[in-house]
Amino acid sequence: MHVTQGTFSYLPPLTDAQINAQVQYSLDNVWAISVEFTDDPHPRNFLWDMWGLPMFDMRDPAAILLEVQRCRDAYPTRYIRVNAYDRTLGRQTTALSFIVQRPKDEKGFRLDRQEGRDRQVRYTIHPYALDRPPGERYER
Amino acid sequence: MTQDSHVPFGMPRPVALDLAEVAPETVTRNGALAADEPEAAVAIAEGINVEAAARESGVFEVIEDLDRELVGLDPVKTRIREVAALLVVDMARRRFGLEAERPNLHMCFTGSPGTGKTTVAMRMATVLHRLGYLAKGHLVAVTRDELVGQYIGHTAPKTREVLKRAMGGVLFIDEAYYLHRQENDRDYGQEAIEILLQVMENQRNDIVVILAGYKDRMDQFFSSNPGMGSRIAHHIDFPDYDLDELVAIARIMLDRQNYAFSSDAAPAFRELMSRRMPQPRFANARSVRNALERARLRQANRLVSTGMLVTRDDLMRIEAEDIYKSRWFTEAGRQGSPEA
Numbered sequence: 008m009h010v011t012q013g014t015f016s017y018l019p020p021l022t023d024a025q026i027n028a029q030v031q032y033s034l035d036n037v038w039a040i041s042v043e044f045t046d047d048p049h050p051r052n053f054l055w056d057m058w059g060l061p062m063f064d065m066r067d068p069a070a071i072l073l074e075v076q077r078c079r080d081a082y083p084t085r086y087i088r089v090n091a092y093d094r095t096l097g098r099q100t101t102a103l104s105f106i107v108q109r110p111k112d113e114k115g116f117r118l119d120r121q122e123g124r125d126r127q128v129r130y131t132i133h134p135y136a137l138d139r140p141p142g143e144r145y146e147r
Numbered sequence: 148m149t150q151d152s153h154v155p156f157g158m159p160r161p162v163a164l165d166l167a168e169v170a171p172e173t174v175t176r177n178g179a180l181a182a183d184e185p186e187a188a189v190a191i192a193e194g195i196n197v198e199a200a201a202r203e204s205g206v207f208e209v210i211e212d213l214d215r216e217l218v219g220l221d222p223v224k225t226r227i228r229e230v231a232a233l234l235v236v237d238m239a240r241r242r243f244g245l246e247a248e249r250p251n252l253h254m255c256f257t258g259s260p261g262t263g264k265t266t267v268a269m270r271m272a273t274v275l276h277r278l279g280y281l282a283k284g285h286l287v288a289v290t291r292d293e294l295v296g297q298y299i300g301h302t303a304p305k306t307r308e309v310l311k312r313a314m315g316g317v318l319f320i321d322e323a324y325y326l327h328r329q330e331n332d333r334d335y336g337q338e339a340i341e342i343l344l345q346v347m348e349n350q351r352n353d354i355v356v357i358l359a360g361y362k363d364r365m366d367q368f369f370s371s372n373p374g375m376g377s378r379i380a381h382h383i384d385f386p387d388y389d390l391d392e393l394v395a396i397a398r399i400m401l402d403r404q405n406y407a408f409s410s411d412a413a414p415a416f417r418e419l420m421s422r423r424m425p426q427p428r429f430a431n432a433r434s435v436r437n438a439l440e441r442a443r444l445r446q447a448n449r450l451v452s453t454g455m456l457v458t459r460d461d462l463m464r465i466e467a468e469d470i471y472k473s474r475w476f477t478e479a480g481r482q483g484s485p486e487a
Binding site: 059062064065066067068069070071073074 | 304
């Protein structure tokens with residue numbers, strides 16, 4: 008199951024050249040760029056682990072791609088995304104966020120139903136990946 | 148959405164040879180030569196005027212600026228011309244589908260202080276940018292402090308941070324030999340060198356590293372780090388300036404700040420430099436700049452103390468007395484300055 012989170016997630020995975028282009032666009036806008044990774048793909052989990060500090064005064068996308076590649080080498084089976092933060096007064100928010108690596112086998116989600124009082128039913132999404140301990144969720 | 152053509156980004160304004168068009172093919176060219184044959188044939192039929200191509204890329208302008216603004220340094224200028232020529236020819240070759248590895252552009256500038264190493268490095272960055280070898284063409288100048296950390300585990304991120312900042316441009320490491328401390332083999336400098344080497348090798352397309360320092364200590368550095376020496380293709384030696392060149396430099400510096408020597412100030416300055424040159428800590432062009440700064444101070448002092456009306460000409464002119472008051476005339480003791 009293809010997780011759709013962040014920008015471009017309905018498209019086929021971006022190639023490095025396309026990532027390069029997006030990073031260049033972010034740099035042109037003077038956005039601070041950071042790399043993050045996780046193995047918990049729940050849609051409400053927006054706090055991913057940081058790969059190093061955000062990068063502020065970079066001039067060339069090669070620098071960010073270097074970190075992306077290092078992160079990929081360290082965590083070949085996890086989700087990795089690139090965030091671009093716009094610090095402009097009045098915006099001050101993540102301007103662009105897109106996934107640059109996903110596990111080969113994305114496990115997907117199931118829908119849990121919880122019986123409440125008065126025949127009430129509560130629904131919740133449960134990623135199958137979470138059935139295994141952190142760090143081993145996408146290992147084979 | 149993103150374009151499919153993988154045009155290298157931040158490519159400078161299209162060069163005559165239209166690098167942007169060539170580059171994507173070169174990526175996949177290995178073994179796929181046949182596919183480009185028709186295009187290559189057309190190009191061959193037309194032929195390429197290499198000189199015109201270089202002219203249009205604006206490289207010659209940079210080199211001419213270099214010629215005009217930097218006095219002397221003939222071996223350096225020749226070498227930069229050669230490097231630029233190689234890159235232009237390389238572009239032309241790629242146009243014809245003659246695949247060659249991207250030339251190794253890491254350099255080592257050796258020479259005394261004040262011989263223009265940093266200035267030339269900056270120009271080099273512009274040249275490489277104009278030719279499309281660097282995406283941005285900025286210069287990041289660092290010393291040991293900015294690369295080497297204070298405790299275990301501090302060096303690698305620090306060095307990598309600097310390298311990332313320099314991506315797309317030139318990383319200029321001044322007095323690079325300080326990275327290696329012979330007397331202490333646990334020094335963190337070695338770690339910085341290893342990361343540098345790794346990036347110099349793997350990211351050759353994104354960064355050009357220029358090391359700078361004194362010749363003898365640089366040689367020593369390379370002999371203890373053979374990996375570094377072998378990854379640097381261009382070793383350029385910056386000669387010291389002679390007396391005439393120092394005076395010419397002084398004229399250019401003054402001109403840039405809208406000052407000028409009076410007719411007898413120029414020989415005075417020449418004499419000052421001839422006294423200064425054999426002294427310790429003589430730093431070529433930097434000493435010239437300092438001497439001029441002090442002359443400006445004295446000129447200002449003289450103008451303030453005259454109490455008379457000062458013309459535009461007076462404000463621009465450095466007189467001989469401003470120079471003769473230098474401590475190199477009084478302290479040397481051989482000849483008291485006429486005025487003081």
